[in-house]
Amino acid sequence: MTENSILSLVVDPSGVAKGVGSATSSLNGLIATASKATAIVGSVVAALGTAYKAVEAYAESEAATSRLTAALVKNGESAENIVPVLQEYAGELQKLTIYGDDLTISQMAMMRNMGVQTSQLKSATKAAMGLAATYKMSLVEATELVGKASAGETGMLKRHGIVIELVGSDQEKFNQLMQHGVENFSQAEAAAQTFSGRLTQ
Numbered sequence: 001m002t003e004n005s006i007l008s009l010v011v012d013p014s015g016v017a018k019g020v021g022s023a024t025s026s027l028n029g030l031i032a033t034a035s036k037a038t039a040i041v042g043s044v045v046a047a048l049g050t051a052y053k054a055v056e057a058y059a060e061s062e063a064a065t066s067r068l069t070a071a072l073v074k075n076g077e078s079a080e081n082i083v084p085v086l087q088e089y090a091g092e093l094q095k096l097t098i099y100g101d102d103l104t105i106s107q108m109a110m111m112r113n114m115g116v117q118t119s120q121l122k123s124a125t126k127a128a129m130g131l132a133a134t135y136k137m138s139l140v141e142a143t144e145l146v147g148k149a150s151a152g153e154t155g156m157l158k159r160h161g162i163v164i165e166l167v168g169s170d171q172e173k174f175n176q177l178m179q180h181g182v183e184n185f186s187q188a189e190a191a192a193q194t195f196s197g198r199l200t201q
Contacts, residue, residue: 064102067109077118089122097129097188098200099139107143114147120178124150127181133188135161146181149174 068086069079086108090101107128108121116124124146132142137160145156152170154177157163164180166173191197 060102064105064109068105068112071109071112072118075112075118082118086121089125093125093129097133097192098197099129099188103139107139110140110143111147111150114144114150116147116150120150123178123182126185127178129188130181130184130186131162133191134184142181146177149177 065083065087069083072079072082087101087105090104090108093099093104094101104125108125111121111124111128112118125143128139128142128146131137131145132139135142141160145160145162148154148156152173154166154173157166157177162177162180164176166176168176192200
């Protein structure tokens with residue numbers, strides 16, 4: 001810097017002020033641009049997260065439906081006519097309980113594979129939910145008990161605290177267990193009304 005330049009700044013400091021102001025304005029512009037870029041990136045990440053969850057949910061639904069279809073076909077039944085009916089029922093139960101429809105459909109498939117008749121799947125599912133809520137077990141555990149009972153295996157019930165008198169043939173005992181479960185379905189509905197139950201729904 002020459003002596004004249006230095007002298008000019010000393011005599012007229014407004015040039016320095018203008019320079020600083022211009023630099024500050026540019027910096028603020030950069031900060032604003034960076035903030036907008038950050039917001040855009042955040043929106044993109046959120047959108048990708050939502051899309052991933054949607055794809056994951058679709059995959060779970062497809063897998064559950066596939067299992068149910070396979071179980072029905074294995075037993076010589078028309079899945080095309082039955083699956084939609086059971087899907088609708090699973091959706092209705094989802095509104096009343098903490099159990100998602102995909103989980104319910106998967107349990108229906110498991111019970112069908114264990115020998116529960118298709119005509120009994122709705123009541124058996126409802127019974128399993130009642131047992132699960134009443135005896136503090138998972139729906140999968142309750143479903144297994146119902147499935148085994150349909151084949152005459154009721155010895156595991158007491159281990160889960162289910163102490164009820166079952167008499168008669170295997171089918172009669174199974175029907176009695178189902179009745180007990182269905183009668184306690186209100187427990188599953190009540191669980192959905194709690195704070196944690198609403199969060200799960």
